[in-house]
Amino acid sequence: MKTHYHKALLCTTLLLLTACSGNKNEEVNDEGVATVLPTTDNEVTVEVLKQRAFNHELISNGKIVAGGQADLRFETSGVIARIYVKNGEKVFKGQKLAELDKFRLSNRTAQAKDALEKSKLELQDVLIGQGYPADDSSKVPADIMKLARVKSGYDQSLSQYELAQYEEEHATLTAPFDGVIANLFSKPFNAANTSEVFCTVVGTNGMEADFTVLESELSLIQSGDRVFISPYSDAASRYEGVVTQINPLVDEKGMVKVKASVNGKGRLFSGMNVRVNVFRSLDKQFVIPKSAVVLRSGRQVVFTLKNGQAKWNYVQTGLENAEEYTLVGASQTDEIAEGDTVIVTGNVNLAHEAPVKVVGKGDKVKR
CATH class of the missing domain: 2.40.30.170 (Efflux pump adaptor protein, beta barrel domain)
Structure with missing residues (x-):
């Protein structure tokens, strides 16, 4: 009898503990569900899909x-007398850069000039000997003048003088255009090498x-x-x-x-x-921000706003720049079309037909 009493008491105690534990678990589960499920709508920003100019990048x-870039070199040999510039220095068109010692060149020019003057006198003597006036070459026939110039050596003396004059003038290097000096490694009082570049002028404009x-x-x-x-x-x-x-x-x-x-x-x-x-x-491209496109199962998805809910739309993007995509065939499909309100932010965790709340917009939208 005593044994039956103890068994009944034990069963009663276990039933009470089970009931209390069940109530506690139900309370915990209710609290967990309340914590996981959102109590407010997703907050999103939107803009209206329309055609506009797209800046492709x-x-x-x-x-x-x-x-402009010019490698300058001396055209005649000689000793470098002066260098007026250095690497990295800005120069202007016609500015003097460097020059050779011109003593020999000036002397050669003077000698060539004297030889030209003598040839000129010889030319006049030949013309007078042929019976033509020496001071008016227009009255001399072309064939006679050509013969006289050859016989007197005038043409040869003239070419030698022009060459000497040219070498003297080009013993000074000048900038062909505005720029900056580069690759200048020569030093004054050293012989100029006509086969090597003296310096380079790099145009900056x-x-x-x-x-x-x-x-x-x-x-x-x-x-x-x-x-x-x-x-x-x-x-x-x-x-x-x-x-x-x-x-x-x-x-x-x-x-x-x-x-x-x-x-x-x-x-x-x-x-x-x-x-x-x-x-x-x-021109005339359907353009959306990159933030409006999310991936679902490896496909591109854009959410649109309709009747306070997010609608799931598969899309195909075309061109892109740093901030935007173009949509391919947006006006030819039932998925998304011109005038639809596109969700551009707050869409990362959205589901189809999830309730949303608009907190910002880029344009007038359709609700």
Whole structure:
């Protein structure tokens, strides 16, 4: 009898504990569900899909090349008397750069001038001997004048004088255009080597960027397109230019060479490695921000706003720049069309037909 009493008491206790534990678990589960499920709608920003101009951006690497570059050398041998410039110095067209010792050259010019004067007198004597006036060559027949000039040695003396005069003048190097001095390594009082470059003048006003584009991108670039150049040595700087040449040949690697003129403002140097951004404006494109496109199962998805809910739409993007995509066939499909309200932010964790709340918009929207 006592044993039955104890068994009944034990069963009663277990039932009470089970009931209490069940109530506690239900409370915990209720609290967990309340914590996981959102109590408010997803907050999103939106904009209306419409056609507008799209700034297509093409990115490439290139090098800066001087639009004007001249290797200067002395055309006659001699000792370098003076050097007036140094590497990195800005020069202007016609500015004197260096000159040779001109004593021998001046002496040679003077001798050639004297020989020319003597030949001139000989020419007059020949003409007088032929019965023609020496002071009026217009009355002398052309064949007689030619014979007289050869006989007197006048033509030979004239060419020697002009050569001596030319060498004396070119014993002084001058800048052919505005630019900067480079590769100047000679020193005064040393002999000039006519076979080697004395210095190089690099033009700074007409810098060019040489870069390449893929054959598949050739249709997206044309002469006149805007470019922005950023040197890798100073990525924060940007210089504007335009595409000037597209080489009509594709190399064995499938690349096409392009040239763009750039206003370097005197800060770009020939040979610099640069990043090239080519921009071209394309009209009547459906454009959306990159933030509006999310991936679902490896496919591109854009959410639209309809009746306070997010609607899931598969899309295909086309061209892109740093911030935007174009949509392919947006006006020909039932998925998404012009005038739809596109969710551009707050869409990362959205599901189909999830309730949303608009907190910002880029344009007048349809609710």
